[in-house]
Amino acid sequence: MTQKFRLENGGLINRDKKLSFKFNGKKYYGYEGDTLASALIANGVHLVGRSFKYHRPRGFFGAGVDEPYAIVQLYRNNETEPNIKATEQELFEGLEAKSVNCWPSVNFDIGAINNFLKIFLPAGFYYKTFMWPKSFWYRVYEPFIRKAAGLGVASTKHDKERYEHKYEYCDLLIAGSGPSGLASAYAAAKNGARVILAEDKPRFGGSLLTSDVNIGNQSGEDWANSIISELKEMPNVVVKNRSQVFGYYDHNMLVMSEKVSDHLPKTKKYHPKQRLWYIRAKEVLISSGSIERPLVFGNNDTPGVMLSSAAKEYLKVYGVLVGKNPLVFTNNDSGYETAIEFKKNGVNPIILDSRVNPQSEIIDEAINLGIKIKFSHVVVAAQGYKKVSSADIAKISDDKKQLGTLENIKCDCICVSGFWTPTIHLASQSGNKTKFKEEIDAFVPGTSKQKETTLGAANGIFTLEETLKDSFIAGQDLSKKITNNDNKISFPNVVEKKSSQHDKFWCVPLPKGKSYKRFLDFQNDVAVSDIEIALKEGYRSIEHVKRYTTLGMATDQGKTSNLNGLQLVSDIENKVVPAVGHTTFRPPYTPISIGAIVGREVGQHSKPTRKSPMHSWHEKNNAVFVDAGVWLRPRYYQQGSETLFEASKREAKNVRTNVGVCDVTTLGKIDIKGPDAAELLNRVYTNAWLKLPVGKARYGVMLREDGIVMDDGTTTRISENHYHMTTTTAQAANVLSHLEYYLQLVWPELNVNVVSTTEQWAGAAIAGPKSRKLLEKLLPNNDVSNEGLPFMGYMESELFGVKARIFRISFSGELAYEVNVESNNGQFMWEKIIELGQEFQVQPYGTEALSTLRIEMGHVAGSELDGRTISYDTSLEGLISKKKDFIGKRSLNREAFTSSDRQKIVGVVPLDKKTSIPEGSHLVKDAQAPLPNKKLGHISASCWSVEHDNPFSLAILKDGKNMIGEKLFVMSPLKNKVIPVEIVSSHYVDPKGERVRS
Amino acid sequence: MLHIKCPHCGMRSQNEFSYGGDASVKRPELNKEISDEEWDNFVYNRKSLRGKHLELWQHLSGCRQWIKVERDTATHEIFNTYKADEEIS
Structure with missing residues (x-):
């Protein structure tokens, strides 16, 4: 197929490089330097899509970013992208594009029936019509509208581009x-x-x-x-x-x-x-x-009607004629420049100028070139359906209100210029x-x-x-x-040539007896009549008119329509435009792809991944990982075809009977130094800290000023003025900021420094009845007996030549130790523990077994310290000092916190000792009660107790203190479960805490 | 994105900082008897000002210092920034 509308020469394209491309399945040729639009026009293609509401034929209106019509679906390198402007997309070899918003094809579009129903589709039609009956929305209206509308399809495939x-x-x-x-x-x-x-x-x-x-x-x-x-x-x-x-x-x-x-x-x-x-x-x-402003007249959306500046750009940049029999309709001198370019390239345009008798150098040039000009003339309506074939024109009175006799003249495009915005x-x-x-x-x-x-x-x-x-x-x-x-x-x-004043005229009146659609917004099909209806219905603010009619709300954001809309509103309202005001301009100026906004933060890169120094060992030993904040932690170590449930049970059981080792590197660690360090801890934690001896650890709970528990952990006195604080994995960053806040702003007189050392230490928890035997092997030169290293004791040692810190602390409730070495030595430490632990049946355990162990022990964690609970709720009130003040203490006498039926942590066991209880379920008195069934509490954490071999959960329950022994129901509408349960103590295993001290 | 002058480090983008609320709030002294109302005002009650506002920011991904920023909440204009212990006239 030849490029019938391409000039012999001229333009800034590279005519030495011919490119082939496909549009709606048909093959065409263009040149390097073309846009998809210029190449299609060169081939005489002017029908590129269907309009949003009435499915009227759509061509090209502009030549760049302001384009409201020519939006296509692009196919490039086995990917597809919607919302591409043909006027911006540069041509490349093998480009493929398709029309959007038409079915089955752009030439025969069933939705075009809307065009004949347009009398029934005025502004606000959707708001008014699809309201009743309510149930029809999902079943009938929405599917219908979805099928009929849309400007392209987003790819459902992963975007492999960078x-x-x-x-x-x-x-x-x-x-x-x-x-x-x-x-x-x-x-x-x-x-x-x-x-x-x-x-x-x-x-x-x-x-x-x-x-x-x-x-x-x-x-x-x-x-x-x-x-x-x-x-x-x-x-x-x-x-x-x-x-x-x-x-x-x-x-x-x-x-x-x-x-x-x-x-x-x-x-x-x-x-x-x-x-x-x-x-x-x-x-x-x-x-x-x-951006050039359109002029408004009947059927001004017909393909072939376009901005005169766009016609000039196609001609001068791409060497393409938008038509061979052009009509130029203008209210200023810009239209003449386009007409002159046509004339210079052997095409005879006709100029219709709404002005009475304008004079300027440009107009003189047009006259000298012999271009036919009709002053005081306007286009009343474009004729032709899929392409302009003629125009009804008329003389217009000086007051722009009366039209003369209509005259039909043949043309194949109408280039409009309504001055510049x-x-x-x-x-x-x-x-x-x-x-x-x-x-x-x-x-x-x-x-x-x-x-x-x-x-x-x-x-x-x-x-x-x-x-x-x-x-x-x-x-x-x-x-x-x-x-x-x-x-x-x-x-x-x-x-440059001097221009004359433009005409303050932009909308051609309707001739008697005609009801042409005169469009303002070409992408959203908003016509003059829609604005008139909105105003008649009482909309006044331009922001409301915009939303009711959708004027300027399409993807082109009204680049060509806003000002004409404002002019119309101000005309009808008899106001000046500045009094009407304009709607707000918001970024982005033009659609931006989601990929560009997201950048490289996709998939695994969506957030940084932190790995412990022992990560590669876990990988080699079949660890299945879980995201813990930004950390990757082993959830369980799979043996054979074990499930998560089986593996975690095995690992937890092994801790209770032999010894297990768990990677606890992710715990937050904060180094605290200075003469006032003890005083700081005393103000931050609820319990007393001034008398903690060197070489001892203590468990502490810190509150927010509103009395809610913020975090918990152990802090160890390393030396006189040196402490090592641990926080939960999740709260590590917040706790550091919290300490810095008080040290820098509230109590600057305290001589203390804090710094995060989370990444400096690798940590392994060794837990189980045989943990001391294992430790003896690891530290043969130290006395790690119950007397040498008692519960909550601390010692510094050497682990086969590697500096190590040993803490006797326990989260699992068993006799347990935590060994810290410098991160570089983490893998060495871990391998030594595994190697020397073989004779004690040591097994690594992951977060799932860790949870099981702490839940059946009744130790609280993030799911109980959820930002809604106070010390009492989590049975940590024993750690509240009566003698000293601390952060948040003044809030604890709030009425709700001290009420006699305050919520408290309890244990929950299903009566059948078999049914697992879903986390997040509600506890109710009566499972049959009508909705809304009063909630007494919620399940915060669930596990399979390896000690008792039945399901066990923790719950935060109203008046939990007096509920032990009660029979309640757990309800989970999500899982469709109702489970009869008994409330028990939250300390389901070793309630006296003897094991940790053994 | 705001551009905040950290008094310790210089001009930095907002994404290095975290917001810390009204800087004029003073924590009641420890061990001091105060009324429920005073405590309530300290913990909860804040003015939602339109205009000049002295507020706390922490240079989290920088020097980790808490600083005071005088900012217009409507226009985002930043008039001045101060170190935590700086006297503000």
Whole structure:
């Protein structure tokens, strides 16, 4: 198939490299440097999709980021991606794309029946219609709407592409590489400032690529190219194309998305697909230009109706004609520039100008070229269904209210220009309160809020000379403040044609007896009549009108529709536009892929993984790991085909009968030093600490100021002014911050230092009746008898030449020790324990067995210390000192904490001694009671007691103290279980605690 | 993302810090008899100010020092930052 709409020559494409691509299954050709849109238009394809609501045919409206129509599903390297703008997607060999929102095909779309039902689908239709009956929503309405709507399909496969994040600092960030961006970047760079210049398109230069101007005796394009090549050579400048600055956040931080590989058939090895830049800039120059405004008339959404600037861009950049019989409909001089380009390329356009008798250099040029111009004329309606075939035009009265006789003229495209809307999104996101500029009928940035300066068209300045002058000065002045250099640059000579005033006219009235849809929002199908209905129904605030009609709420965020919507509301309400105000601009400026936002923090990289020094041993010995915070801990060590349940039972049983060893490296460890260390502990823990002797450990509980238990653990006095604190794995970081808070802010007079040593020590808990025998083998030169190393004792020793700390503490309730060595020696220690423990049947045990052991012993852990319980609830009230004050003590006399039926920890055993009790279940008095059945407590932890060989759970139960012996029911609606249970003591094994002292 | 000047380390991004609440709250002295109301005010009651606010931040992924930051809660403007023990005039 030939490219019938491609010019013989011209454009910035590489005609030496022909590329093939497929659209809706059909093969076409384009050139390197094309976008999917320009290549399709070159092939005469104008039907690319269906509209969101009425499924009306959709073509191309723009040539870049503002495109509301041409959204496609892209297929690239066996992956698929929705929400791709054909006007932005660069062509590559083998590209495949499909239309969205149409079924079965874009040419014959069943949903188009909505177009004939449109009288029934006005604004708010969905809100009003799909309300009753309620049950219909899930069964009928939602499936129907879901099938009918949507702008593409997200891939369900894992995204194998790589996305990167980059943090960057610069003096000046310049968003947009049009005339203002280039001039300011050049001036600032010459002053030695660190500059980042970002351009969202592949080519630098912005409007210079398409406008007929002369700068310093060069064409606009040549001037842009020479500036860019000079900037690229400068070490203080980063120049990035395909990079969209999409968000302006607090303290001058901007985020930019760089499409590194999207223009290639396949991402190169080790390259990212996209890169997100977090840029902290000292100054921000917004040179984002402007977007042409549509004119509103009947059927103005028909394929072939497009912005005149887009038609010019297709022609000048891609060498493509959007039509061979064009009609240009304009209210300002920009339409003439497009018409002149058509004429220069041998095509005869007709210009309809709503103005009465405008005069300017550009208009004179058009007249001299012999272009047919009709002043005071408008397009009343486009005709044609899948493509414009003709237009109904008419003369319009000077007050723009009366239409003359309709005349039908043949045309194959209508290029519209309703003047220009500055792109103020970034300025507005920075917090800048925008102001309405009467001369251009649009909003421009007001006073700078952060360090932002808006230049050129984005600031409502539409002449090249003024833009360049402002931008050179801004670049120079802002960089001078930062670098103190003052390198003056001479302004180049600028030649441009002068324009005349635009017409304050944008919406063509309906002719008598006609009810054409006149669209404002082309992506969400919002027409003039929808806004009228919303206002009639009483919506006044522009924010409400927006949400009710969905004006500007599509993925293009109303880049081409917002201002026309505002104009309409202000016209109907008889207000001026600034009184109506505009809706809030929020980042991102344009859709950003989820992959880019997530970056490399996916899968295993979603958070750092911490491993103990013994990790590789666990791996070699069939450990099955579990996430414990950011740590990986062995859950159990599988033997043969054992299940988790079987393995944990075996491991726990072995601790109770022989000896087990558990990796406890993950426990938080804090080193505390200083003459006031004991005083600090005395204030932080609920029990007394001043008299703890050197070489002894003590168990302590710390509270928050509101009286809730924060954490527990043992702290050992290593020497006179040196303590070793342990915390739970989960609370390690919080406890350190907590101590630092009190030391730095509340009691700075305490002479104490704290530092985390969690990673410095590897820890192994050796537990079980044979643990002392094993320890004797490990430390043959030490006295580890009950007298030499009593319960809660501590000694320093050498483990085969390795410095070791030995603590006689127990979490399992058995006779137990904890051995700490420097992390590097962790594996050595572990292997020695296993080796020497063989004769005592030592087995490693994981977190599951650890839980079993502590639960049947009634030792509390994170599931009881859940941020809702106080010392009493967890039977730790014995550790509350009456004699001294401590953090949180004053809260303990709160009424709820002291009530006589306060909740308390209890043990729970199923009456049948068989049924396992699901964690999180509720305890109730009567299983048959009507809902809501009053909850008396909840199951905090469950295990299979290896000591009693039946299920056992811990629960936090109301009035738990007086409930021992009661029969209750456990209810788990989630697991659909009702289990009759008996309440017992939480100390199910060795209630007197004799084993740990044996 | 805020840009906070740590008085010990210099300008750093917000993600190195953690927020610590109102800096004007003073913990009652230990062992001092105080009313329920005073304690209640210390533990729970905070003003939700719009405007200038002196607040605590900890430079968690940096020097680990608690610092005081004077910030406008509406605009996020940071007027000044102080060390924990610095006198604020």
